[in-house]
Each structure stands twice: as structure tokens, then as C-alpha cells.
Amino acid sequence: MSSADNKRTIIVGIFVFLAIVILVAGIFTLAGQQKRLISTISVIAIFDDVAGLKKGNNVWFSGVKIGTIKSIDLYGDAQVKVTMNIEESAQQYIRENSVARISSESFIGNKNIVIEGGTQSAAAIEDGDVITAINPLNTDDLMETLQKNNKNLVAITDDFKVLTSRLVEGEGTIGAILTDTVMADNFRTMVANLQQTSRRTVAASNELSRFTSKLNSPNGLANNIATDTVVYSRLRSSMAELNEATKAAASMMETLETTSKRLNNQNNAAGVLLSDEQFARQLQRTMQNLETSSQKFDQNMEALQSNILFRGFFRKQAKEQEKQQEQLKELLESQPDTTNRQ
Incomplete structure (x- = not known):
């Protein structure tokens, strides 16, 4: 084999080795992200609607990623069973009374499951446990509600526009107040009168406070009546006497009424x-x-006195009267004078 072939073989071997290294590193990286190489337990939650949740999405607890979605299967009549792989290290923090709800990373981001709640009095979850699921909000219903709210907002805006235009044109009471100077002056006068009335009320309240303080003074009549037992007993006696006088007056009035009836x-x-x-x-x-x-x-008596037959009789009576007067005078003079002694 020539040196060129050897060189080519070495280069190919190096590239193959690098490719294998990159492939292994990618596998380990993906396995680490998917929690493939970490010990996990399976936890189940049953939802009515998963709202686009997918296999492999993340599971969060208190803002920490603790697992992934293992599988999503139809369950029962119209429900969905979601199986989650939860790290064993997080098992001790998740309780049997915890709940799972579907959330999203953003408004249009990937869906995920968030586990929350749970109390320390409840036991920790075990492999295969089923926890309570909270069904997510229906996006379609939410959008429909937003649409209705938008329509209502548009209607309110139109009504407010009409209202403000009428106010500017001076229609209605408020519009008249805003545009009619006479009514505005009357309104200001009314406000001034109200302010004056409030000031008078405050002044009257102050006067009443001073009056009550005078009543509570130690030397005042009200304080003596409230605290001095002697004054109170005297006042009570006076009231009793007044009551007796009132009864006597009533009895006298009844007597007078009876007398007047008799007179009539x-x-x-x-x-x-x-x-x-x-x-x-x-x-x-x-x-x-x-x-x-x-x-x-009287005339006959005078005639008898002047008559000769009765003249002696009347003279005798006159002498006896004079004699009685002289005896009475002597008797008065003979009595001792006790005025000066006293």
C-alpha cells in the first residue's frame, strides 16, 4: 500500500473517530436532558383535557425541573392519563395531596406540568401513585371571552363618546353645569352655603362642648345634682312636696268643678x-x-218719739244708755296700763 493510501486511511479514521465521539456526546447530552440516565419513579395524573401537552415535555416543582412526560394515553370515556417520570431525589418533596396542573412556558410556548401544593402531614408519593389533576383553562373559551370583552369595551367606548359629546353640547344637568354660567354660579352659591352651614355646625358643636364642660364643672348645678347626695335629697324632697301640691291642686279643682256643677x-x-x-x-x-x-x-219711730205719750219712755232709754257708757268708761280707766310694761 502506498503512502498516499495510508495517509487517506488515517484521515478517514480520524474523521470516523470524531464522528463517533460527537455521536456519543450527543447521545449523553440528550439523555441527560431527558433524564434518561437518572433513576426515576412514575407518577400519574388524569386530566379532562391536556391542551396540547406532548410527550417529553418537562415537569416542574417550585420552579425546578424534576422530570419529563413519559406518555400520554386516552383513559376512560373522554379523559387523558399522563404518566410522568419524576426524579427520585425530588420524591421526598412531593406529597400525596399535591396537585398537578398544566401550564405553559409562555403565552404561545410549550406546555408543561407544574406540581404544587401538598402538606408535610401527608406521606411522600410512591412509584405508580395517582395525584389530583387540575384541568387547564380552555384556550378557545378564553379567546371567546376575550372577544366578548372586546365587544363590550367597544360598546362602552361608543357610549362614553356619545356621553362626552352631549356634555360638550350642554345636554343634561351635568352638561348644563359645564356650559351654563348661571347654573354654574348657582352651584357655586350652593357650595358656599353648604360650607357656611358646615362652619356653623362646627361652631354649634364647639358651643355645645363648652356648655357640657360647664355642666361638668365642680361648682355647677348639674354636677352638684349628679354628685352631691344632700342636694339630691333636697331636690327629691322638693319634688315630693311639689307632687303633693299638685295632687292638692287637682283635688281642689275637682271640688271647684263639683261646686260649679251644683251652682249650675x-x-x-x-x-x-x-x-x-x-x-x-x-x-x-x-x-x-x-x-x-x-x-x-224710721219715720214712724221719729213720730213716736215726738209723741207726748211715748216721749218719757224714749228719754228713759236714752238715760240708761248714757249710764251704761259712763260705767264702761270707768271700767276701762280702772284697768292697769300694761303697754308700757311690755
């Missing part, structure tokens, strides 16, 4: 005197006749 009754003398006009006229005539009779009697 025409069956008694007082009632007849007050209400019977005919009896009153008769009584008046009687009093007039008595007065006339007394005058005539």
Missing part, C-alpha cells in the same frame, strides 16, 4: 239665685219693698 243646678238655692232670672227679679222687688218698709219704720 237649678234645684238648689244657689243655683236658683245664679240662673233663675224671674226669681232674681222677685228678690230684687222684695229687697226694694224691705228698703221702703225700713224707711217708713
Whole structure:
């Protein structure tokens, strides 16, 4: 074999060796990314919809990649069973009450499974365990909802545009306030009145506070009534006396009412005197006749005194009256004077 053939063989051998090395390195690299050479356990989650999840996608726990999707199979009537390869080193952190949900690396990125939740009181998962699955949001439903929201937003924008145009044109109460100077002035006046009213309210509140502080002063009447037992007892006695006086006044009013009823009754003398006009006229005539009779009697007595037959009798009576007056005068003079002694 010539030297040229040997050289060519060596070069080909080198390239083949490099290719084998690159192939082996690629295999190991891919195996490392797919967790092919790491001890794993199988964990199952059953979803109603996997939303585009694929075999070989990643499994995450607390932001750390802990495994990959081993298989995706139809299960039951219309469900999907997802089998995951989980590293044994992460087994102790995942509990039986943990949940698996489908997420995505970005809005349009690859889907993956995120395991979260779980409590320390629950046991760690074992090979072949089934954990609870949370179904992902339906992208179509989400887009439909977004579409409806966009339509509603457009409608709201149109309504707001119409509203602002009406406000600018001065329609409605708010538009009138914005454009009508008279109404604006009235509104400012109303606000000023409200401010003045609020200030007066504050002033009244301050006055009331000062008044209550005066009532609570140690020398005030209210404080004495509230704290001094002597004043309170006196006030209570006064109220009792006032109550008795009120009862007496009420009794007197009842008596007066009964008396007035009796006076208004025409069956008694007082009632007849007050209400019977005919009896009153008769009584008046009687009093007039008595007065006339007394005058005539006085005249007759004067005539008798001037008569010779009765003159001695009347003189004798006059002397006896004078004698009685002199005796009374002497008796008064004979009594001792006790005024100066006192």
C-alpha cells in the first residue's frame, strides 16, 4: 500500500473517530436532558383535557425541573392519563395531596406540568401513585371571552363618546353645569352655603362642648345634682312636696268643678239665685219693698218719739244708755296700763 493510501486511511479514521465521539456526546447530552440516565419513579395524573401537552415535555416543582412526560394515553370515556417520570431525589418533596396542573412556558410556548401544593402531614408519593389533576383553562373559551370583552369595551367606548359629546353640547344637568354660567354660579352659591352651614355646625358643636364642660364643672348645678347626695335629697324632697301640691291642686279643682256643677243646678238655692232670672227679679222687688218698709219704720219711730205719750219712755232709754257708757268708761280707766310694761 502506498503512502498516499495510508495517509487517506488515517484521515478517514480520524474523521470516523470524531464522528463517533460527537455521536456519543450527543447521545449523553440528550439523555441527560431527558433524564434518561437518572433513576426515576412514575407518577400519574388524569386530566379532562391536556391542551396540547406532548410527550417529553418537562415537569416542574417550585420552579425546578424534576422530570419529563413519559406518555400520554386516552383513559376512560373522554379523559387523558399522563404518566410522568419524576426524579427520585425530588420524591421526598412531593406529597400525596399535591396537585398537578398544566401550564405553559409562555403565552404561545410549550406546555408543561407544574406540581404544587401538598402538606408535610401527608406521606411522600410512591412509584405508580395517582395525584389530583387540575384541568387547564380552555384556550378557545378564553379567546371567546376575550372577544366578548372586546365587544363590550367597544360598546362602552361608543357610549362614553356619545356621553362626552352631549356634555360638550350642554345636554343634561351635568352638561348644563359645564356650559351654563348661571347654573354654574348657582352651584357655586350652593357650595358656599353648604360650607357656611358646615362652619356653623362646627361652631354649634364647639358651643355645645363648652356648655357640657360647664355642666361638668365642680361648682355647677348639674354636677352638684349628679354628685352631691344632700342636694339630691333636697331636690327629691322638693319634688315630693311639689307632687303633693299638685295632687292638692287637682283635688281642689275637682271640688271647684263639683261646686260649679251644683251652682249650675237649678234645684238648689244657689243655683236658683245664679240662673233663675224671674226669681232674681222677685228678690230684687222684695229687697226694694224691705228698703221702703225700713224707711217708713224710721219715720214712724221719729213720730213716736215726738209723741207726748211715748216721749218719757224714749228719754228713759236714752238715760240708761248714757249710764251704761259712763260705767264702761270707768271700767276701762280702772284697768292697769300694761303697754308700757311690755
